[in-house]
Amino acid sequence: xVKAAIEMDKASMLLKLLGDKTRLSMVKILEKHECxxxxxxxxxxxxxxxISQHLRKLRDVGLVKEERKGQWIFYSxxxxxxxxxxxxxxxxxxxxxxxxxxxxxEQGTRISCC
Amino acid sequence: xVKAAIEMDKASMLLKLLGDKTRLSMVKILEKHECxxxxxxxxxxxxxxxISQHLRKLRDVGLVKEERKGQWIFYSxxxxxxxxxxxxxxxxxxxxxxxxxxxxxEQGTRISCC
DNA sequence: TTATCATATAACTATACACTTATATAAGTG
DNA sequence: CACTTATATAAGTGTATAGTTATATGATAA
Numbered sequence: 001x002v003k004a005a006i007e008m009d010k011a012s013m014l015l016k017l018l019g020d021k022t023r024l025s026m027v028k029i030l031e032k033h034e035c036x037x038x039x040x041x042x043x044x045x046x047x048x049x050x051i052s053q054h055l056r057k058l059r060d061v062g063l064v065k066e067e068r069k070g071q072w073i074f075y076s077x078x079x080x081x082x083x084x085x086x087x088x089x090x091x092x093x094x095x096x097x098x099x100x101x102x103x104x105x106e107q108g109t110r111i112s113c114c
Numbered sequence: 115x116v117k118a119a120i121e122m123d124k125a126s127m128l129l130k131l132l133g134d135k136t137r138l139s140m141v142k143i144l145e146k147h148e149c150x151x152x153x154x155x156x157x158x159x160x161x162x163x164x165i166s167q168h169l170r171k172l173r174d175v176g177l178v179k180e181e182r183k184g185q186w187i188f189y190s191x192x193x194x195x196x197x198x199x200x201x202x203x204x205x206x207x208x209x210x211x212x213x214x215x216x217x218x219x220e221q222g223t224r225i226s227c228c
Numbered sequence: 229t230t231a232t233c234a235t236a237t238a239a240c241t242a243t244a245c246a247c248t249t250a251t252a253t254a255a256g257t258g
Numbered sequence: 259c260a261c262t263t264a265t266a267t268a269a270g271t272g273t274a275t276a277g278t279t280a281t282a283t284g285a286t287a288a
Binding site for chain 4: 134136160161163164167168182184185186
């Protein structure tokens, strides 16, 4: 067992949380980039409330944090969170999604709202 | 990204599968020990159908395999499965449950049925 | 053969979950 | 100020999920 180890309860809770393609992708992106809600709406082509609700689940366990900048709210991974070492290990096993952001930039929609 | 990497679809599907405390514990135990259904019934103090259904989900994606020995069916992790490298990395982050089996042995129930 | 043990499966139930629509809040903009 | 933009939240809906009880299957034992 590695230094990122945690109890079974916590581990299964976190795996379930990341066991959703949208949330897993969000966290993978947020690990490297700050994003606001409207960008995720673009990336995942999903309704704004749906995106907000996923972000809330991530925020409720402290995995992501939000920062308001004017009318936008930027999300990022909370690397100080007690579970981050665990999450970090899992994210290493998952493909990069930088191309998704790059695509937004090319479309000019990366900062459509931000 | 590490050699255990897989696509997002697969990753989230597997994380969801392990995002259940019972299944996560099962796989962690089966990684090191063959077990039969009745042992899991003891360990998790859960009904036999419930245990069987969890094992079926794991078997359906090929994570565990079964081998009949007389009237018992022994399960073990299928280390040849394409997803095993991914699973292995996750299991490294999770505490050992050897004490649970040890407890069964002490009670004499480890091989109550097997 | 009948009985028993180990396991699987089917049918049902209650809860959790992801998503939708509608509405609220909060910050800019004209 | 009213209007728009960005986001959150509430309420409702359909489906997935984990568990239950009941039954089926398959092997061994009497």
